[in-house]
Amino acid sequence: MTKLFYAVLGNSLAASLTNTFVWFAVTFWAYLQTQSVIVTSVMAGVYLVTVALSGFLLGSVVDHTKKKTAMTLSSIASLVLYAVACILYVTTPPDVFTNPSSITLWVFIVLALAGAIAGNLRGIALSTLVTVLISEDQRARANGMVGTANGVAFLAASIMSGLVIGFLGMFWTLVGAIGLSIVVLLHLAAISIPEKEIIHSEGHAQGIDIRGSIQTIQLVPGLFGLIIFQTFNNFLGGVFMSLMDAYGLQLVSVQTWGILWGFLSLGFIVGGLVVAKQGLGKNPLRTLFLVNIILWTICIFFTSQASIVLLTVGMSIYLCLIPVVEASEQTILQKVIPPERQGRVFGFAQSIEQAASPITAFMVGPIAQLIFIPFMTTGAGVELLGPWFGTGTDRGIALLFMAAGLIGLAVTLAAMQTNSYRLLSAQYQGQELEAPLNAQITTYEA
Numbered sequence: 001m002t003k004l005f006y007a008v009l010g011n012s013l014a015a016s017l018t019n020t021f022v023w024f025a026v027t028f029w030a031y032l033q034t035q036s037v038i039v040t041s042v043m044a045g046v047y048l049v050t051v052a053l054s055g056f057l058l059g060s061v062v063d064h065t066k067k068k069t070a071m072t073l074s075s076i077a078s079l080v081l082y083a084v085a086c087i088l089y090v091t092t093p094p095d096v097f098t099n100p101s102s103i104t105l106w107v108f109i110v111l112a113l114a115g116a117i118a119g120n121l122r123g124i125a126l127s128t129l130v131t132v133l134i135s136e137d138q139r140a141r142a143n144g145m146v147g148t149a150n151g152v153a154f155l156a157a158s159i160m161s162g163l164v165i166g167f168l169g170m171f172w173t174l175v176g177a178i179g180l181s182i183v184v185l186l187h188l189a190a191i192s193i194p195e196k197e198i199i200h201s202e203g204h205a206q207g208i209d210i211r212g213s214i215q216t217i218q219l220v221p222g223l224f225g226l227i228i229f230q231t232f233n234n235f236l237g238g239v240f241m242s243l244m245d246a247y248g249l250q251l252v253s254v255q256t257w258g259i260l261w262g263f264l265s266l267g268f269i270v271g272g273l274v275v276a277k278q279g280l281g282k283n284p285l286r287t288l289f290l291v292n293i294i295l296w297t298i299c300i301f302f303t304s305q306a307s308i309v310l311l312t313v314g315m316s317i318y319l320c321l322i323p324v325v326e327a328s329e330q331t332i333l334q335k336v337i338p339p340e341r342q343g344r345v346f347g348f349a350q351s352i353e354q355a356a357s358p359i360t361a362f363m364v365g366p367i368a369q370l371i372f373i374p375f376m377t378t379g380a381g382v383e384l385l386g387p388w389f390g391t392g393t394d395r396g397i398a399l400l401f402m403a404a405g406l407i408g409l410a411v412t413l414a415a416m417q418t419n420s421y422r423l424l425s426a427q428y429q430g431q432e433l434e435a436p437l438n439a440q441i442t443t444y445e446a
């Protein structure tokens with residue numbers, strides 16, 4: 001792997017740190033201000049809806065501009081949005097932010113989350129740069145390094161967000177994000193990424209071109225099946241995104257929770273380093289599914305008791321395996337999709353896969369608040385499950401986690417028996433792409 005790749009990766013690490021820091025901090029702050037799990041679930045839904053809708057556009061931007069330009073636009077957008085959010089925060093009376101129905105609160109939340117989401121443009125660009133800068137036999141390892149970088153960002157952001165919100169408050173959170181964004185932009189300006197041509201497929205639109213992306217995916221047998229499977233996983237994953245912070249903050253203080261997530265984030269680093277050293281095997285698709293079996297099994301048991309130790313052990317293993325799943329999908333797409341369409345296909349996959357999570361996120365808060373929590377505090381669950389499972393708010397959330405794990409495990413086992421799984425496995429191991437996928441390639445000068 002080249003020095004240029006490491007320079008780009010380091011810059012992306014700093015940007016990811018900034019955006020993850022803001023995302024975590026705003027989530028912690030909003031829950032502590034309002035004491036409402038509905039607020040955190042709706043926040044997750046807003047975040048995921050925006051990610052889902054933006055993927056089509058961001059993928060097209062990556063394919064039709066130079067990668068450095070796309071990364072620069074990403075950082076500028078984050079900087080501007082954080083600055084506007086900071087101005088809104090300092091000009092609004094503090095009491096306004098304690099009301100879950102406050103329009104000003106939600107405008108502030110959307111501004112901050114949009115700043116973090118702008119980083120997705122950079123993420124798509126980085127995935128395509130792996131194809132450009134790294135040879136095929138080294139891409140799985142490069143994707144592992146990307147996972148490690150994301151893990152480092154996650155770790156540092158977890159610690160920083162909990163401590164800054166706990167001891168300094170939201171103002172200094174935003175000041176820190178603005179400062180880090182400026183540093184990222186200055187460093188990126190000093191990096192030279194050679195890009196002589198932008199390649200595109202003849203006959204396809206040069207805009208968002210959803211139809212062309214669908215046609216490209218259809219040419220790879222079983223690829224739509226993989227995207228559908230990942231979409232379903234994200235549907236269930238919305239449960240964890242919406243309620244994990246609320247669950248953890250029932251067990252420990254916000255400072256402890258932030259520091260704990262910093263420790264747990266070592267799992268991202270460890271998992272990424274293992275992929276970077278060992279690769280993903282001859283069939284990354286099989287690796288992806290086997291890892292999913294382990295992940296959902298963990299989800300069934302890691303909240304079976306109200307124990308921060310049990311939660312920590314389960315989440316440590318879970319987070320070690322997430323980089324394997326991400327690297328597997330990226331490695332498959334980088335091989336079976338031509339470089340000139342990878343930005344749009346990565347963006348399309350992101351949009352489709354993330355589209356399910358907002359549905360869960362918007363649903364799960366009310367479901368937890370109105371059904372599962374009452375069931376385990378004053379309902380039939382107290383006598384039925386309480387003697388061994390425990391009772392209370394955290395136990396209601398935990399029961400919802402366990403239900404998601406059981407469903408996820410069943411679906412993963414069933415998906416491994418499908419024709420789509422067999423077709424994509426054969427396609428990946430077949431060495432060469434079918435001719436129609438690489439046909440009619442032209443170039444234009446950037």
